[in-house]
Amino acid sequence: MKFGFIMEFICCLLVLISVINVQCCDFDLVSREDWHADPPTDVEKMSNPVPFVIIHHSFMPPACYSAEDCEKSMKKMQEMHQITNGWNDVGYSFAVGGDGRAYxxxxxxxxxxxxxxxxxxxxxxxxIGDWRTELPPPQQLSTVLKLINFGVRKGYIAKDYTLHGHRQVRNGTExxxxxxxxxxSTWEHFSPEAEMYFPPPPK
Ligand SMILES: [Zn+2]
Known part of the structure; x- marks a missing residue:
């Protein structure tokens, strides 16, 4: 009787742990394994929490709206960065697709x-996409914010982080x-001040 109770307790605990593990976040986070990433050729460790979040668009590949297409976009970006550019790996820390998933x-x-x-x-x-004149769909934007908030909660990103668009810290890019x-620029941690600030080109 007692043994049965203990076994039941252990069983419940295991189920709970696996549920917590699977539901790491309030959004879908696709691991490298799941999008079939190639291994990096080298890895350099960073010290966390980091004080900045930098937002990019891919421009190319274009927007993707299904898991299948977004996984292809990830493969494409990794190929462009790793093979064409000769970098260690896909350049970004994460990418977010129009399918609402973070990669x-x-x-x-x-x-x-x-x-x-x-x-x-x-x-x-x-x-992922070309966002010069159009905005990403709401589910894509909300996943970006959830991803950032998850990083803050876990202590990977500083609580008082500063958010910039790529163009604010690098000349010559849109x-x-x-x-x-x-x-x-309407998001809470956005700062117009950057080490180098390049104002948006006139519309
Ligand atoms: Zn960029």
Whole structure:
């Protein structure tokens, strides 16, 4: 009787642990394994929590709206960064698709290749698509915010982090596009002040 109770208790505990593990977050986070990423050729560790979040758009590949297409976009970006550019891995820490899922790139703990001078102190999030004139769908934007908040809750991103669009910290890029930059400029942690600030080109 007592043994049965203990077994039942252990069983419940195991179920609970597995549920917590699977439901890490209030959004779908697709692991590298799940989108069939190739391994990185090298990894450089970052120290967390990081003080910055940098937002990008992919421009190319274009927006994707299904799990299948977004996984293809991840493969494409990794190929462009790793094979064409000769980098260690896909450059971004994470990417978010129009399917509303977040895809693990270099992740929370490894230095990215997305914004020189900020790579070792930021999480770089690519919002897959070309957002110069159009906005990403609401589920894509809300996943970006959930991903950032998850990173803050876990202590990977500083509570008082600063959010910038890529163009604010690098000359000569339109990224993350006028429409998206305007959108993120309304987000709580956005700062117009950056080490280098390049105002949006006139519309
Ligand atoms: Zn960018």
């Amino acid at each position: 693990e790139g270099r992740g929370w703990f490894n230095v990215g290749a997305h914004a020189p001078t900020y790579n070792n102190k930021s999480i770089g999030i690519c919002i 990224c993350p596009g006028n429409a998206l930059l305007e959108e993120i």
